[in-house]
Amino acid sequence: MTDATIQSSRRAAGLPAAVPTTAAGEPKLRKNKRKWGGWWFVGPFMIVFTLVFVAPLAYAIYLSLFRETLIGGNAFVGFENYLTALSDPKFWEATLRVSLFLVIQVPIMLFLAMFAALALDSARLRWVPFYRLSIFLPYAVPGVVAVMIWAYMYGSQFGLVADLNHFLGITLPSPLAENLIMISIGNIVTWEFVGYNMLIFFSALKAVPQELYEAAEIDGAGTFRTIWSIKLPQIRGAILIATLFSIIGSFQLFNEPSIMQALAPNAISSYFTPNMYAFNLSFAGSQFNYAAAIAIVSGLITMVVAYAAQIAGNKK
Amino acid sequence: MKIAKNNRWLRFGAAATASVVLAGTLFGCGTGNDAGAGAGGTSQADIDAAVQKETTLTWWTWSDGNQPIADAFMKKYPKIKIDMVKLENPDAVVTKLQNAVKAGKGAPDIVPVEYQTLPQLTMGKALADMTPYGIDKYKDNFTASTWNAVNVGGKLVGLPLDSGPMVMIYNKDLFAKSGVTEAPKTWDDFAAASKKIHAADPEAYIANSGDAGFFTSMMWASGGQPFKSDGEKITINVQDAGSKKFASYWNTLLNASELSPVPTWSDEWTKALTQDKLGSLLIGSWMISGMKDYGLGKWQVAPMPSWDGKGATAENGGSSLAVTEQSTNKAVGAALLQFAAEGEGRDVINANGFPSNTAAMDDPTWLNMTFPAYAGDQKANQVGAAAAKAVVPGWQYLPYQGYANNVFADSVGKALGNKGDLNAALIDWQKTLVDYGNTQGFTVNK
Incomplete structure (x- = not known):
């Protein structure tokens, strides 16, 4: 910050202008003071940030450079774990699975969320708070409970699917079978997170300046033209944020398949998603080092994809 | 000078170690030596x-x-x-x-x-x-x-x-309704009973397809010894005679769609048991006292079926x-x-x-105990006690059985879900286990 900007911001804040300094030693002293004083404000954050983010990450990287085996102890192996990960078909199968999930489930979910947000914002609905709450409610249901609810419905022996089969005299394919399990999980995730994304979109729509709508009306724009030319461009930032969250969420898919495993153990493998693979490697296979490498590679992939999405989103 | 000093220390160290070992042996013998009292003593x-x-x-x-x-x-x-x-x-x-x-x-x-x-x-x-x-x-x-x-x-x-010596706990009512009047003694009887039950009610099954713990116990009961370990040296052969015999047998029932897909301990499994859609549990005897949760007066405990009808079982849990x-x-x-x-x-x-x-x-009191879950006041513990004596000896688990069970579903579970080839899936499982063991420093199948 230059002296001039400080002075102007002081004036803007209604503070008296700082006395200009003339002596040679004084400004240096003041500069130092200013520099360290800032740490009191960012310090608490930096400490927490270091403890819960930097330190675990550094530890994971450190772990990933070793290999500890049940017999033979611990040894430094350099990047060997990473090389293994890059040529591990299980890891790539898991990554491919969540990538597919990303390109299919995320657009559907965001489209539904956008539809709901635009409907709530259209001023044609009554009881908007009621609908807003109802759509958001699944997000407030704990993941475990959500999966239990859906598991009951998916049950092909005694659940809703079984009841439908009896009632209609047909045999529906089991949603818990290997070929349909991903769609079933996508359905649960969509149900859970539509409300959350809807809320992001809805709050962004509420912040669109009223003047734009008035101007559009004067220009003779209809409802859909207003959506296309005003609402969507105005909330692009929110759409980008929701997309980034969804990308990260897809790559980190863990809770739903992990809980569903008790109901469909033969359809959900131990390496169903990269996160599940890392979890099972470390906690069932004691391969903490390799799991750390998997987690870091998977984190990097997520970062690259999310960053690419951000660049693409900002370009337009 | 320096060497001599080192030697002295070495000798002292050796003597100290020897005395510790000696002391350890003494305490270990349980001589009741008071000098050993304290946190470290073992008498x-x-x-x-x-x-x-x-x-x-x-x-x-x-x-x-x-x-x-x-x-x-x-x-x-x-x-x-x-x-x-x-x-x-x-x-x-x-x-x-x-x-x-x-x-x-x-x-x-x-x-x-x-x-x-x-x-x-x-x-x-x-x-x-x-x-x-x-x-x-x-x-x-x-x-x-x-x-x-x-x-x-x-x-x-x-x-x-x-x-958990394995027994067969079966639904007497369901068996009788399907025309199975006595408990199957051999696996052939069991397969015949399975056919009858599934034919009488297409939604009823004699058993569910099972999990890793079930599978290994069944291999054990069939005389299989797929895991052999001697310290760090391990031999895995999931295709030995006993293991293969069971897998092939189970494959026949699986391919005939006679095994229920409900996972053990799931909500659907509980419903299947209470609503007479799951005819039997091949399970450890600890389950004998737990059957009251799945209906009263309809269950019966029988020895596990065996290949020759002479009785052979395994531990399960x-x-x-x-x-x-x-x-x-x-x-x-x-x-x-x-x-x-x-x-x-x-x-x-x-x-x-x-x-x-x-x-x-x-203990006669324990042996003559009756349970509300079992028909005819059956003295169910007697069947369990007999099973404990019929466990096939010589079984060993892997020193990484937890991992093995965790990845079981990736290969064998998958085959159970898709009605695939169980023996081929077992070979897949074995490959994963051999690779894992070798990367963990064991010497597996070498």
């Missing part, structure tokens, strides 16, 4: 002294059946306080214990350990060898198969708690009580194991699960 006097000191033991468990044992022990030794920490299931206890071992601290003093995980935790140096405390003298109090399970690689790493290597109160732990091995403590254990001790199995 009976040390154990007796330890329980008279104010001590708090931490005990992790997944089972409600452990609390009565702890209560009885605290009543007998009022200076001992036991903190019971309940975790959701056996896997959670194993995971948490392994993390504590890795961290070098934080392990409890006492843990129940499933028989199938004993080799894994012993290899991981999580459990203390209780031989120096003289626990090995209780050998004859327990059934052969459970005592064999707690002795891993020459170490006594636990005391048998409950046990069951657990032991172990003292951890990290525990600083091993002498108190030893006192707990002594308490659990006979007398009052044993009676508490026998009242809370299917026992592993021979005293209970000869």
Whole structure:
């Protein structure tokens, strides 16, 4: 910050202008003071940030450079774990699975969320708070409970699917079978997170300046033209944020398949998603080092994809 | 000069080591030498002294059946306080214990350990060898198969708690309704009964397809010995005669769509049992007392079917009580194991699960017990006691059975779900296990 900007911001804040300094030693002293004083404000954050983010990450990287085996102890192996990960078909199968999930489930979910947000914002609905709450409610249901609810419905022996089969005299394919399990999980995730994304979109729509709508009306724009030319461009930032969250969420898919495993153990493998693979490697296979490498590679992939999405989103 | 000095130190070190070893041997013999009293001693006097000191033991468990044992022990030794920490299931206890071992601290003093995980935790140096405390003298109090399970690689790493000699618990009403009037004695009978049940009601099955624990026990009962380990040397052969015989047999039922897809312990599984859609459980005898949750008066316990009708079974589940290597109160732990091995403590254990001790199995009160779940006031424990004597000897679990069971669904489970080739899937499973073992430093199939 230059002296001039400080002075102007002081004036803007209604503070008296700082006395200009003339002596040679004084400004240096003041500069130092200013520099360290800032740490009191960012310090608490930096400490927490270091403890819960930097330190675990550094530890994971450190772990990933070793290999500890049940017999033979611990040894430094350099990047060997990473090389293994890059040529591990299980890891790539898991990554491919969540990538597919990303390109299919995320657009559907965001489209539904956008539809709901635009409907709530259209001023044609009554009881908007009621609908807003109802759509958001699944997000407030704990993941475990959500999966239990859906598991009951998916049950092909005694659940809703079984009841439908009896009632209609047909045999529906089991949603818990290997070929349909991903769609079933996508359905649960969509149900859970539509409300959350809807809320992001809805709050962004509420912040669109009223003047734009008035101007559009004067220009003779209809409802859909207003959506296309005003609402969507105005909330692009929110759409980008929701997309980034969804990308990260897809790559980190863990809770739903992990809980569903008790109901469909033969359809959900131990390496169903990269996160599940890392979890099972470390906690069932004691391969903490390799799991750390998997987690870091998977984190990097997520970062690259999310960053690419951000660049693409900002370009337009 | 320098060399001489080093030599002197070396010699001193050797002498010190020798005396420690000697002292250890003396205490180990249980001479009751008072000089050994204290935290490190292992004689009976040390154990007796330890329980008279104010001590708090931490005990992790997944089972409600452990609390009565702890209560009885605290009543007998009022200076001992036991903190019971309940975790959701056996896997959670194993995971948490392994993390504590890795961290070098934080392990409890006492843990129940499933028989199938004993080799894994012993290899991981999580459990203390209780031989120096003289626990090995209780050998004859327990059934052969459970005592064999707690002795891993020459170490006594636990005391048998409950046990699970496999029996067949079947729904007598469903069997009768389908025209099966007596319990199948051979696997051929079982297959015939399966056909009848599924034909009478297409939604009813004789059994569900099963999980890793079920599969390994069934291989065991068929005379298979797919896992052989001798220290770090392991041989895996999931296609030995017994294992292959079972897998091929199960494949026939699977391909005929005669096995229910419901996973064991799931909500649907419970419904299948209560609504007469699942005809039998091939399961450890600990389930005998648990059947009341699935309907009263309709169940019956029978010996496991066998290949030749002469009776052969396996252990399925069951657990032991172990003292951890990290525990600083091993002498108190030893006192707990002594308490659990006979007398009052044993009676508490026998009242809370299917026992592993021979005293209970000869006890007329226990043998003649009746249960509301079983038709005709069947004395169900007698079938379980007979099964305990018919367990095929020689079975071993892998020193990484937890991992093996965890990845079972990736290959064999997948085949069970898709009605695929079980033998091919077993070979897949074996490949994963061989690779894993070799990367972990074992010598597998070499």
